[in-house]
Amino acid sequence: MPKIRIDNQEYEVPEGANLLESCLSAGLDLPYFCWHPAMGSVGACRQCAVVQYQNEEDTRGRIVMGCMTPVTEGAIFSLTGDKASGFRQAVIESLMLNHPHDCAVCAEGGECHLQDMTVMVGHRDRRYRGLKKTHRNQYLGPLVHHEMNRCITCYRCTRYYRDYAGGTDLAAMASHDHVFFGRHDEGTLQSEFAGNLVEVCPTGVFTDKTLVGQYTRKWDLQSAPSVCVGCAVGCNTVPGERYGKVKRVHNRFNAEVNGYFLCDRGRYGSGYVNSDTRLPYPGMRGAEGRFTALNHHDALAEFERLTVGRRVAGIGSPRASVEANFLLRSLVGSDSFAPGVSEQEQPSLQRATALMRSTPARVPSLADIESADAILVLGDDVTHTAPRVALALRQSVRNRAYELAADMKLQPWQDAAIRNLAQEQRSPLVSVTxxxxxxxxxxxRTLHLAPGEIAEFAFAVAAALSGGDSAGNPEAAAVAQMLRDARRPLIIAGTSLCEEALLDGAAAVAGALVSREADGTRAPMLSLVVPEANSLGQALLCGDDAPDLATLTARAEAGEIETLIVLENDLYRRGTGEEIDRLLDAVTTVIVLDGMDSATCSRADLVLPAASAIESEGTVVSMEGRAQRYYPVFVPGDERHSSLYWLLCCLKAADHKHFVDINHVDEVIAACASAVPALAGIVDAAPGGSYRSHGVRIPRQPHRYSGRTAMRANISVHEPKQPQDEESPLAYSMEGLNRDEPGSLLPFVWSPGWNSNQSLHKFQDEVGGALSGGTAGARLIEAAGPTTVPEAATPSSIDAATLELIPRPAIFGSDELSARSAGVRDLMPDAYLELSVADAKTLGVEAGDGVVLGGSDTAFEVRIDPSLRRGCVAYAPGLNGCIGLVPRSGVSLSMAPDWKRRDADLIARDGQEGSLS
Amino acid sequence: MTELSTTLFGLLIIGAAVGGAAVLTWFERRLLGIWQDRYGPNRLGPFGIFQVLADMLKLLTKDDWVPPFADRFVFILAPTVIVIVMMLGFAVIPFGPELQVIDLNIGLLFFLGMSSLAVYSVLLGGLASNNKYALLGGLRSAAQMVSYEVFMGLSLMGVVMLAGSFSLRDIVLAQEGLWYCIPQFLGLVTFTIAGIAESHRLPFDLPEAEHELTAGFHTEYGGMKFAMFMLGEYVGLILICCMMTVLFFGGWMGPLLPPIVWFCIKVFVLICFFVLLRAAIPRPRYDQLMGLGWKYMLPLTLINLLFTGAFLLVMES
Amino acid sequence: MWEAIRSQLVTMWTILQHTFTRSETVQYPEEKPYLAPRYRGRIVLTCDPDGEERCVACNLCAVACPVDCIALQQATKEDGRWYPEFFRINFSRCIMCGMCEEACPTNAIQLTPDFEMCEYDRQSMVYEKEHLQIAGTGKYHDYNYYRVAGMAIAGKDKGEAKNEAPPIDVKSLMP
Structure with missing residues (x-):
């Protein structure tokens, strides 16, 4: 590690870092704007200027940009010298020339990097007396608000949006001081990761639009470490709450999972917690069929009466925590507990889990995925099934550029230089969908095949890798060659197509890569995308023998089930309406524990309101097998309690022998870990409730949380005690210490002088590195199993004459919870069916026409995907109208009789907020 | 005096002492107000004198509450002790040539004995409250009283040696020519300081120092029991002033006016002086208080004794 | 020691001299003292010269408040103006320190020379926006925040605020 001297103080800095990173890592405050730890340096803003001296004798020095200066042994710098600080002051003064007097009405105020840096540099008085330049704003969709006046032209937004996230519709336009960052024409930002602009922009040009109507400053947000339950990636988040409402979600850094960025489903998908379809009180269905509200004591009594001593079955949920599912399974018995996924999905999920546990390849984290240098995607459109993985893949294709850069002895943070060098050269990614x-x-290379064909293709690649004859399939041979040439090849497949053979095929390719070369120079990775936040945890909990919904229906119809308990699950999204009706009709009593009103709730006899993931504690297992704990951000209102509470109370009332002495979340986790060997690791996901950092709890509120004596003064002027947290090491107050805690307990980032999210580096070992308290979560699937390569399986196939219904999830809409959130709901399309050009021609329909599925009278809008495999009809599960469609079933289509085309203009301009003139 | 008249006179003294103490609560506040450039209680009646009635009414109607964690018997006993012993102290005070409840030949010792017993009140009150502030107050009080008791008695020995008697009446009569405040000036100073400490008034109110101990030994007291502590304190103040009048300022003696008037005037002036002390002097630290007692006051009284003794020996020879 | 004794005696003498000085107390209910316009009493919310409410719900008063007795929630009007959906001051906690007024960037929150706020019921000390909002401009007559801020609102387009140039035409090729 080189030693450098800064202001006569010697520092040891990491090899290959730039000076700005080194200064920040060393705890020195050096202002900056354009540099971002995930995006490297371009030296655009000139804010991190320092003075470098040639040698000991040099007294004048010269100004260099910290972010563009590599650290070398013995280099001498000055941060505080007049020359450097004067230069920085001049730079910020010029950046502030046109900055409007907006802070009071700016959603960035209080966590603004520009505010922080202005204070840090010491620029106080505006000397400029001229006119400020102004800009018109653009409408950028329901998620991101645009206020161009505030721009300081650091170019972070376009660098993130175009270079990092691969978006095309946001750019820097015009020249000199007319530079404008926006779209060519007004409209919704197309990237699924546009929301990160809110965090990337150092000032208030891009702000969270869903926040602005109910805005709360950062210092007033109560927050706790949470995990996004929008998909199976398990991104770490920090939701912020005030007045009992979730206000916004920010990224919580996790070096191995989401890093600095979230997808828009994760960022904007928590609004469901504030939804008016939340259930506030337990409801008991009376004789006349109406629900009566109960208090939680009566509700518990009813719950016990309807459960204890009866023949009970349970349906869990892949979006509920491991603990809640475990308790329900303990209550009803493992052979009466269904995991709560559809009949089509369950075998795929079980297969994926088995393969992940047995594959000799590494099951990669997102950080591993970013290191892949050859990628084969089988089946899934990961941008829609596991969005954050897609953003990681966009980074992994840049590994070719970094290789080239290494040959040229370019440091990896030399962003502009590396992009210039690599141009369009990328690490190979082959998408077979x-x-x-x-x-x-x-x-x-992109190949468009039907699900069964994809599986066959995968086996062909595996065969080619194992030296088999691949002459008949040149594509497979080429892909095999590509994987063979890579050092860190990555195979990604998913369960979204409900095709087990495809998963087998992916595992076969990964297995063949491992067995082919055992010299350790190659580290193949196999990532299997599962659909929901805790799908994998649910599969690990249930094992392979768990009954599916059809089995339960059969047993119910045989009179073996009196009471059915449904945990946080809308069954009507897990099967056709007729199937679910049959199941619910066959049992005497239906008890539903859920946070939201749903079709299943309407069929229940007793509804217990469950707290959401943001209001409760629990563990979920992500698609990489990482168990992660989320903590309640606030105490749920009304009579809501976590499912864990309801179920544990019921278990104790039933005098269940294992649960008599269990009262604490930690004890439930421990019981779960000891009862289910596959889940033994969940105990290590986060420290237990008795953990204390420096002897005190970790505060959920920043130290300047305001309004404590007035917040609820309208209810009563007598202030109650702060709520006590009996379960977790966090406190519902500002008392405590947000320092040195494990990464899994980081409630928010703030550091003196660093009010914005850029203060994160104060919580990292070194800038951009892991959190100093350790990376959150515990991997349950770590060691590679024995080399088992699946045999070539026969993919399921349907009659070639009919069309096959293919589920292609949509990022906005396919997830049940986020679809009820304000911003996401606005972006949800109406139900549609995608057809290939050939099929559309056969049917005689064009894009925008309506079709009906054979046998039903629901009409769908037609979309044409020119690359869709002939014979496939794609739909987005979860959209209104698509609920109840059976994936991979054969269907016939016909023109909808009374279809009215929507006016194209109406779709294009749904919001008007001034226009470019 | 006959037995009946003695009894009546005793009752009168008790009434006067209690009444005096009650008025004193108002008077002290008014006086402090004057010295601190404000008014003090001035709303009720002429000059606010009915404030006394209002305070009494308030104290009498307050909930007579004993904390559940306290030692009930001792808790109730403690405030009564201080009132009783302070009242008994008045028995030996000669208010005039014939106005005395009982002229004990050990009158001075009786007074010292009674004032020493007062420490039990504070100590028991502090202990019985079962409260850390009260306990600390009680402890401080015990140490303070024991320390100041020592030279309080000694400071008076000069007077006794000059008068040749422990009878207060004799002592007053012995001051016919010269009040003892002149020859016994050191004795006066030390007795005054000891007197303040004994009645634990400001600046020596460390047992109840509100900045440190909430309200010290009477933290847990309220209503009538609290009122009795207060009564004890103010009666004690009057008693000390009476003793100073008797021992150093010639008791009832004075020209023209009747003896009892002279006595009252002297007592009144001394009370004003005590209030002035409260208005002017800050509370010392606890170690300073003890240091003052043992390191300065005790030697001073001993020196005073030595000189008085030497003076007497020289006079005799 | 002597110095200490002298000091105590001097103190006593000084205090004794105060027997003859006038009392500083003002006999309040009978005799009302003069209160300057900037006296720190009951808090009001004011309107700008155009008659629109000045408060933009920036939360700075709430965060400046040392006793945390101000709570509010921001909301947005049709034209983009920010305003408080509710604005609550718990006067039973307020210490009339005036920090909120100092912090206010729009001169909305102002303290007035009215301190007579007695209530038998503590709950009545909780003031909501309708109790706080006045129709006038209070002590500062001319200031209008939106005339200096860059945000466009109804009646003030981009570039129409003080010291602002007209909006840039990004499609122009002129230098």
Whole structure:
């Protein structure tokens, strides 16, 4: 590690870092704007200027940009010298020339990097007396608000949006002081990761639009470490709450999972917690069929009466925590507990889990995925099934550029230089899917095949890798060659197509890569995308023998089930309406524990309101097998309690022998870990409730949390005690210490002088590195199993004459919870069916026409995907109208009789907020 | 005096002492107000004198509450002790040539004995409250009283030696020519300081120092029991002033006016002086208080004794 | 020691001299003292010269408040103006320190020379926006925050605020 001297103080800095990173890592405050730890340096803003001296004798020195200066042994710098600080002051003064007097009405105020840096540099008085330049704003969709006047032209937004996230519709336009960052024409930002602009922008040009109507400053937000339950990636988040409402979600850094960025489903998908379809009180269905509200004591009594001593079955949920599912399974017995996924999905999920546990390849974290240098995507459009993985893949294709840069002895943070060098050269990514995907722009090769064919293709690649004859399939041979040439090849497949053979095929490719070369120079990775936040945890909990919904229906119809308990699950999204009706009709009593009103709740006899993931504690297992704990951000209102509470109370009332002495979340976790060997690791996901950092709890509120004596003064002027947290090491107050805690307990980032999210580096070992308290979560699937390569399986196939219904999830809409959130709801399309050009021609329909599925009278809008495999009809599960469609079933289509085309203009301009003139 | 008249006179003294103490609560506040450039209680009646009635009414109607964690018997006993012993102290005070409840030949010792017993009140009150502030107050009080008791008695020995008697009446009569405040000036100073400490008034109110101990030994007291502590304190103040009048300022003696008037005037002036002390002097630290007692006051009284003794020996020879 | 004794005696003498000085107390209910316009009493919310409410719900008063007795929630009007959906001051906690007024960037929150705020019921000390909002401009007559801020609102387009140039035409090629 080189030693450098800064202001006569010697520092040891990491090899290959730039000076700005080194200064920040050493705890020195050096202002900056354009540099970002995930995006490297371009030296655009000139804010991190320092003075470098040639040698000991040099007294004048010269000004260099910290972010563009590599640290070398013995280099001498000055941060505080007049020359450097004067230069920085001049730079910020010029950046502030046109900055409007907006802070009071700016959603960035109080966590603004520009405010922080202005204070840090010491610029106080505006000397400029001229006119400020102004800009018109653009409407950028329901998620991101644009206020161009505030821009300081650091170019972070376009660098993030275009270079990092691969978006195309946001750019820097015009020249000199007319530079404008926006779209060519007004409209919704197309990238699924546009929300990160809110965090990337150092000032208030891009702000969270869903926050602005109910705005709360950062210092007033109560927050706790949470995990996004929007998909199976398990991104770490920090939701912020005030007045009992979730205000916004920010990224919580996790070096191995989401890093600095979230997808828009994760960022904007928590609004469901504030939704008016939340259930506030337990409800008991009376004789006349109406629900009566109960208090929680009566509700518990009813719950016990309807459960204890009866023949009970339970349906869990892949979006509920491991603990809640475990308790329900303990209550009803493992052979009466269904995991709560659809009949089509369950075998795929079980297969995926088995393969992940047995594959000799590494099951990668997102950080591992970013290190891959050859990628084969099988089946899934990951941008829609596991969005954050897609953003990681966009980074992994850049590994070719970094290789080239290393040959040229360029440091990896030399962003502009590396992009210039690599141009369009990328690490190879091959996408084999039924239709076009959002990653096609970075794919070297795209193949469009039906699900069964994809599985066959995968086995062909595996065969080619194992030296088999691949002459008949040149594509497979080429892909095999690509994987063979890579050092860190990555195979990604998913359960979204409900095709077990496809998963087998992916595992076979990964297995073949491992067995082919055992010299350790190659580290193949196999990532299997599962659909929901805790799908994997649910599969690990239930094992392979868990009954599916059809089995339960059969047993119910045989009279073996009196009471059915449904945990946080809308069954009507897990099967056709007729199937679910049959199940619910066959049992005497239906008890539903859920946070939201749903079709299943309407069929229940007793509804217990469950707290959401943001109001409760629990563990979920992400698709990489990482168990992660989320903590309540606030105490749920009304009579809501976590499912864990309801179930544990019921278990104790039933005098269940294992649960008599269990009262604490930690004890439930421990019981779960000891009862289910596959889940033994969940105890290590986060410290237990008795953990204390420096002897005190970790505060959920920043130290300047305001309004404590007035917040609820309208209810009563007598202030109650702060709520006490009996379960977790966090406190519902500002008392405590947000320092040196494990990464899994980081409630928010703030450091003196660093009010914005850029203060994160104060919580990291070194800038951009892991959190100093350790990376959150515990991997349950770590060691590679024995080399078992699946045999070539026969993919399921349907009659070639009919069309096959292919589920292609949508980022906005396919997830049940986020679809009820304000911003996401606005972006949800109406139900549609995608057809290939050939099929559309056969049917005689064009894009925008309506079709009906054979046998039903629901009409769908037709979309044409030119790359869709012929014979496939794609739909987005979860959209209104698509609920109840059976994936992979054969269907016939016909023109909708009374279809009215929507006016195209109406769709394009749904919001008007001034226009470019 | 006959037995009946003695009894009546005793009752009169008790009434006067209690009444005096009650008025004193108002008077002290008014006086402090004057010295601190404000008014003090001035709203009720002429000059606010009915404030006394209002305070009494308030104290009498307050909930007579004993904390559940306290030692009930001792808790109730403690405030009564201080009132009783302070009242008994008045028995030996000669208010005039014939106005005395009982002229004990050990009158001075009786007074010292009674004032020493007062420490039990504070100590028991502090202990019985079962409260850390009260306990600390009680402890401080015990140490303070024991320390100041020592030279309080000694400071008076000069007077006794000059008068040749422990009878207060004799002592007053012995001051016919010269009040003892002149020859016994050191004795006066030390007795005054000891007197303040004994009645634990400001600046020596460390047992109840509100800045440190909430309200010290009477933290847990309220209503009538609290009132009795207060009564004890103010009666004690009057008693000390009476003793100073008797021992150093010639008791009832004075020209023209009747003896009892002279006595009252002297007592009144001394009370004003005590209030002035309260208005002017800050509370010392606890170690300073003890240091003052043992390191300065005790030697001073001993020196005073030595000189008085030497003076007497020289006079005799 | 002597110095200490002298000091105590001097103190006593000084205090004794105060027997003859006038009392500083003002006999309040009978005799009302003069209160300057900037006296720190009951808090009001004012309107700008155009008659619109000045408060933009920036939360700075709430965070400046040392006793945390101000709570509010921001909301947005049609034209983009920010305003408080509710604005609550718990006067039973307020210490009339005036920090909120100092912090206010829009001169909305102002303290007035009215301190007579007695209530038998503590709950009545909780003032909501309708109790706080007045129709006038209070002590500062001319200031209008939106005339200096860059945000566009109804009646003030981009570039129409003080010291602002007209909006840039990004499609122009002129230098």
């Amino acid at each position: 039924p239709g076009s995907t959002r990653l096609d722009d970075v794919a070297e």
